Amino acid sequence: MARMKFxxxxxxxxxxxxxVTACKNEHEVPWGINRRRVVTLNDGKxxxxxxxxxxxxxxxxxxxxxxxxxxxxxxxxxxxxxxxxICIGCGYCFYACPFGAxxxxxxxxxxxxxxxxxxxxxxxxxxxxxxxxxxxxxxSNRLAEGKLPLCAEMCSTKALLAGDGEMIAQIYKQRxxxxxxxxxxxxxxxxYRETVAI
Amino acid sequence: xxxxLTTFRxxxxxxxxxxxxxxxxxxxxxxxxxxLNPTGQNPTAESVNEEFLFKQDPKITGRISxxxxxxxxxxxxxxxxxxxxxxxxxxxxSALAVLGAVALLGLFYFFRGRILMERGPDTGRKIxxxxxxxxxxxxxxxxxxxxxxxxxxxxxxxxxxxMPLIGADAFGVVAQYAKFSHIYLAWPFMIGVxxxxxxxxxxxxxxxxxxxxxxxxxxxxGDKHPSAGRFNAGQKMVFWMVIGxxxxxxxxxxxxxxxxxxxxxxxxxxxxxIHALIGIAFIAGILAHIYxxxxxxxxxxxxxxxxxVDLGWAKVHHDLWVEEEQAKNASGPQLGxxxxxxx
Amino acid sequence: xxxxxxxxxxxxxxGTLAAMLLNQQQRFAxxxxxxxxxxxxxxxxxxxxxxxxxxxxxxxxxxPSKS
Numbered sequence: 001m002a003r004m005k006f007x008x009x010x011x012x013x014x015x016x017x018x019x020v021t022a023c024k025n026e027h028e029v030p031w032g033i034n035r036r037r038v039v040t041l042n043d044g045k046x047x048x049x050x051x052x053x054x055x056x057x058x059x060x061x062x063x064x065x066x067x068x069x070x071x072x073x074x075x076x077x078x079x080x081x082x083x084x085x086i087c088i089g090c091g092y093c094f095y096a097c098p099f100g101a102x103x104x105x106x107x108x109x110x111x112x113x114x115x116x117x118x119x120x121x122x123x124x125x126x127x128x129x130x131x132x133x134x135x136x137x138x139x140s141n142r143l144a145e146g147k148l149p150l151c152a153e154m155c156s157t158k159a160l161l162a163g164d165g166e167m168i169a170q171i172y173k174q175r176x177x178x179x180x181x182x183x184x185x186x187x188x189x190x191x192y193r194e195t196v197a198i
Numbered sequence: 199x200x201x202x203l204t205t206f207r208x209x210x211x212x213x214x215x216x217x218x219x220x221x222x223x224x225x226x227x228x229x230x231x232x233x234l235n236p237t238g239q240n241p242t243a244e245s246v247n248e249e250f251l252f253k254q255d256p257k258i259t260g261r262i263s264x265x266x267x268x269x270x271x272x273x274x275x276x277x278x279x280x281x282x283x284x285x286x287x288x289x290x291x292s293a294l295a296v297l298g299a300v301a302l303l304g305l306f307y308f309f310r311g312r313i314l315m316e317r318g319p320d321t322g323r324k325i326x327x328x329x330x331x332x333x334x335x336x337x338x339x340x341x342x343x344x345x346x347x348x349x350x351x352x353x354x355x356x357x358x359x360x361m362p363l364i365g366a367d368a369f370g371v372v373a374q375y376a377k378f379s380h381i382y383l384a385w386p387f388m389i390g391v392x393x394x395x396x397x398x399x400x401x402x403x404x405x406x407x408x409x410x411x412x413x414x415x416x417x418x419x420g421d422k423h424p425s426a427g428r429f430n431a432g433q434k435m436v437f438w439m440v441i442g443x444x445x446x447x448x449x450x451x452x453x454x455x456x457x458x459x460x461x462x463x464x465x466x467x468x469x470x471x472i473h474a475l476i477g478i479a480f481i482a483g484i485l486a487h488i489y490x491x492x493x494x495x496x497x498x499x500x501x502x503x504x505x506x507v508d509l510g511w512a513k514v515h516h517d518l519w520v521e522e523e524q525a526k527n528a529s530g531p532q533l534g535x536x537x538x539x540x541x
Numbered sequence: 542x543x544x545x546x547x548x549x550x551x552x553x554x555x556g557t558l559a560a561m562l563l564n565q566q567q568r569f570a571x572x573x574x575x576x577x578x579x580x581x582x583x584x585x586x587x588x589x590x591x592x593x594x595x596x597x598x599x600x601x602x603x604x605p606s607k608s
Contacts, residue, residue, distance in 0.1 A: 032570030062281035086370035107573035337548035385559035
């Protein structure tokens with residue numbers, strides 16, 4: 001089985017936000033819930049870089065560890081998913097997540113902010129694949145169709161890579177060697193405890 | 199003459215132009231070599247990278263085009279530290295505090311036994327110790343505290359102890375209602391703490407009598423009973439623990455009820471750590487309070503149960519307070535007569 | 542005993558009141574994180590991307606309107 005990862009090549013990302021839009025449309029994510037977002041660093045200064053960020057599907061995921069109701073599980077493809085039936089919306093996963101991935105449908109107080117929502121790597125949830133209830137709770141299940149996450153699939157500059165960790169690391173390495181520079185695999189050290197060594 | 203000058207000028211201009219174009223075209227050819235930037239700079243030299251940004255700040259923050267400010271944090275590895283605290287340290291610390299308190303109280307009960315009432319001339323007569331409103335404030339706070347403590351411990355131990363017993367789905371429902379009770383009963387708890395502060399503050403100012411009481415180990419060791427006013431030093435400690443821990447829990451709890459209202463992700467993690475640590479210390483302290491108020495000392499429970507304690511017991515444990523009450527009330531402390539409440 | 546029962550009743554009442562007040566100030570993410578340019582409801586409102594006071598007429602290019 002593959003070990004699915006995301007890699008954003010910040011030297012290619014042009015902050016077009018198409019990944020964000022694709023994600024919203026594919027899963028019909030409501031306004032205000034950002035499963036994926038693009039953060040611009042050093043905005044307006046020389047050396048500005050943009051990074052598209054979502055759940056990184058960490059190795060030994062901190063969100064899953066701190067969850068007081070153990071609603072997270074990891075699939076055979078190492079995708080970190082959760083059950084909205086068990087989630088109590090406590091928000092601990094947001095405190096533990098290094099990437100700010102968990103989102104809540106209600107804002108204001110802790111009491112009733114609803115079930116947590118996050119990037120599913122386009123892999124749905126615990127419900128049966130392609131069922132209506134799965135779509136309503138978690139969005140579409142592209143992985144079960146044999147497709148990769150839509151954000152990476154339709155990235156206009158192919159900055160965002162999704163797929164087996166070793167494969168996308170190899171693609172990124174080739175790029176860096178070819179063009180002679182690269183600002184690194186953002187978040188990999190925190191998420192996977194490894195970097196792409198060039 | 200004029201014509202010659204014009205020709206010369208044209209020649210000079212043409213020479214300069216040719217020279218310039220030639221020079222620039224050669225340099226252009228050099229710059230467009232494969233892999234080199236046309237400006238002659240290495241684009242990586244100025245670009246930001248993770249290591250550089252982490253040296254400046256423990257979390258990487260950028261600009262975001264969505265109105266949710268929290269999303270501007272790109273990476274915050276401190277989440278891993280928070281997880282280490284919550285999953286590696288907190289369960290052991292809480293188990294140690296709660297079970298340790300129970301074990302110590304068990305040992306105390308085993309060796310010292312129940313502190314029995316001493317029979318005396320005043321045994322059987324009653325004196326009002328806490329009026330109805332005081333008992334109301336106490337019980338409102340304490341009943342909320344028990345629910346808050348249980349639902350709070352559920353955040354730590356629920357998935358370890360309860361979940362394997364009843365299954366994930368049932369536990370999800372239990373935890374959801376536990377969470378609701380934790381958020382909503384926090385409000386009567388906070389009001390109760392504030393009420394108790396107002397009611398009992400003036401009787402809980404530490405003074406010289408308390409030092410003597412502590413020197414005598416509060417009468418727990420030996421047979422002598424040190425003097426005490428309405429509250430002895432031990433009770434004052436419980437009072438100030440409830441006020442101190444209660445307000446710390448209230449402040450950190452309010453910060454968590456309204457997440458990100460006043461602080462960012464680092465602040466929220468800190469609030470959670472403080473809330474959890476003080477919470478378990480609070481539970482351990484209150485366990486001792488419950489023990490001494492019920493099982494540990496005969497006659498003590500009546501103070502909060504019916505509000506009236508045995509006069510003999512009161513004279514032994516709170517001699518100065520009884521004197522004060524009797525001086526205040528010439529008709530004597532017996533019940534059934536109209537009297538000024540103990541407050 | 543009476544004080545104890547009253548305390549329980551009041552605690553539950555205050556808790557319910559707190560629940561009601563807290564739920565009242567709760568907003569959906571699409572309400573909290575929307576800006577004036579965002580259309581999050583009925584598209585027939587014609588306020589998408591042009592502000593709520595748009596009258597449906599394209600402004601005259603010779604007289605640029607402050608919008």
